[in-house]
Amino acid sequence: MQKDMTRGPIVPIILHFLFPMFVGNVFQQLYNMADMIIVGRYVGAGALAAVGSTGTLMFLVLGFALGITAGFGILTSQRFGAKDEAGVRRSVANGTLLALLLSAAMTLLSTAAVPWLLDLLNTPADIMEDARAYITIIFQGLFTNVFYNMASVFLRSVGNSKAPLFFLVFSACLNVGLDLLCIIQFHMGVAGAALATVVSQGISVLLCILYIVQKVPVLVPWREDWKLYAHETREQLRMGVPMALQFSITASGIMIAQAAINLFGSTAAAAYTAASKVSMLLTQGCLSMGQTMATYAGQNFGKGDLGRIREGVKKGLRMMALYSLLAAVVLHYLLPFLTGFFFSGDVDAAALLPWARTYGDIAMWFYLPLSMIFIYRNAMQGVGYALAPTLCGVIELAARGLTALVGMKTHSYAISAACDPMAWLAAGIFGWCAWQWVMRDLERRAKKGAAA
Numbered sequence: 425m426q427k428d429m430t431r432g433p434i435v436p437i438i439l440h441f442l443f444p445m446f447v448g449n450v451f452q453q454l455y456n457m458a459d460m461i462i463v464g465r466y467v468g469a470g471a472l473a474a475v476g477s478t479g480t481l482m483f484l485v486l487g488f489a490l491g492i493t494a495g496f497g498i499l500t501s502q503r504f505g506a507k508d509e510a511g512v513r514r515s516v517a518n519g520t521l522l523a524l525l526l527s528a529a530m531t532l533l534s535t536a537a538v539p540w541l542l543d544l545l546n547t548p549a550d551i552m553e554d555a556r557a558y559i560t561i562i563f564q565g566l567f568t569n570v571f572y573n574m575a576s577v578f579l580r581s582v583g584n585s586k587a588p589l590f591f592l593v594f595s596a597c598l599n600v601g602l603d604l605l606c607i608i609q610f611h612m613g614v615a616g617a618a619l620a621t622v623v624s625q626g627i628s629v630l631l632c633i634l635y636i637v638q639k640v641p642v643l644v645p646w647r648e649d650w651k652l653y654a655h656e657t658r659e660q661l662r663m664g665v666p667m668a669l670q671f672s673i674t675a676s677g678i679m680i681a682q683a684a685i686n687l688f689g690s691t692a693a694a695a696y697t698a699a700s701k702v703s704m705l706l707t708q709g710c711l712s713m714g715q716t717m718a719t720y721a722g723q724n725f726g727k728g729d730l731g732r733i734r735e736g737v738k739k740g741l742r743m744m745a746l747y748s749l750l751a752a753v754v755l756h757y758l759l760p761f762l763t764g765f766f767f768s769g770d771v772d773a774a775a776l777l778p779w780a781r782t783y784g785d786i787a788m789w790f791y792l793p794l795s796m797i798f799i800y801r802n803a804m805q806g807v808g809y810a811l812a813p814t815l816c817g818v819i820e821l822a823a824r825g826l827t828a829l830v831g832m833k834t835h836s837y838a839i840s841a842a843c844d845p846m847a848w849l850a851a852g853i854f855g856w857c858a859w860q861w862v863m864r865d866l867e868r869r870a871k872k873g874a875a876a
Contacts, residue, residue, distance in 0.1 A: 714798025
């Protein structure tokens with residue numbers, strides 16, 4: 425199924441595309457949380473802290489891969505919007521070959537760097553071994569994550585957000601089943617949780633590829649398409665590398681924040697992990713709107729309809745203002761209940777809850793700036809502007825780093841827990857300013873082209 429986002433009423437088109445992505449992103453977070461919940465309940469709070477402390481490393485490496493593959497898909501969405509089917513096929517073939525080279529290089533580098541990265545994060549000694557075991561297996565199975573994201577990005581670039589949802593739900597359910605099998609039945613500990621994630625993603629990749637071959641012929645390259653093209657490679661890297669750097673820059677800031685949190689010990693780290701996972705689940709609406717804007721802006725840019733792009737971004741932001749309010753209410757009232765799922769009955773919840781509540785009470789006020797980041801950054805990428813979104817990531821890094829530094833200097837957990845919200849606020853404001861400049865620049869170019 426393909427979806428042309430260049431015509432028809434804007435809000436229904438956005439919601440029709442967004443909803444499957446939102447459900448899919450929520451499921452992705454749920455199966456990530458399943459690792460945490462099962463590990464926390466059946467292995468222990470220390471193991472939960474170990475897995476949670478590797479989250480920033482996963483975001484650093486997997487986020488880089490996600491960003492670069494998302495950039496590859498922008499060229500595909502632009503060519504689909506321009507009705508260039510041959511160009512769509514070439515971009516798919518070229519992006520797939522680049523992803524193959526990328527996954528091989530990243531697997532080798534990330535696996536070798538694990539000990540150094542864990543030391544850099546101030547990982548507590550009592551959870552170091554579990555953290556190393558978990559993240560090493562995740563990095564060794566990196567190719568499954570890269571190719572799942574690649575297949576999903578290509579499907580979304582032609583307006584199909586339902587198929588990735590189906591495969592993600594399947595992967596989530598399989599992951600939970602394998603978690604229970606590996607951890608409870610085979611007593612594999614955190615290594616079992618990591619293995620379950622890699623295997624479930626691998627099976628999902630195979631099913632996704634089969635679906636594309638059978639149901640979405642526009643995304644199936646012909647034999648002569650399978651080579652690296654100089655123009656496609658240049659364009660995909662031009663869009664993909666800045667997006668990858670955005671994730672890596674953001675992840676670097678999160679690593680600094682995690683290092684600050686880890687100074688307060690494994691109890692604080694475990695509580696922060698649980699609270700941030702609950703918050704991350706609620707922010708999937710913001711992320712989904714951003715992903716929707718990338719495809720929406722890309723297709724309409726391919727058609728040359730700047731007015732429709734501007735109007736779509738405005739309406740997307742209004743919808744996210746309402747969503748942010750609802751998410752804040754849910755976080756405030758349900759955080760104690762939801763964090764309880766992460767720990768077994770013998771854990772002292774009274775000792776953990778204040779740490780978790782501190783993070784939640786700060787984060788809940790900043791979901792709208794986070795929505796602004798996702799919407800403006802993805803829309804700018806969709807219209808081919810890579811520098812401004814990258815600078816947005818630099819602003820995030822600076823804000824996180826400064827906040828973490830103040831938190832460490834004052835030994836304040838509350839300030840350290842505010843690293844994410846302060847980064848969202850600073851980057852959200854910058855994103856709005858950058859978007860105004862990008863649209864004025866595009867409109868100026870369009871007028872020059874019309875006058876020529």
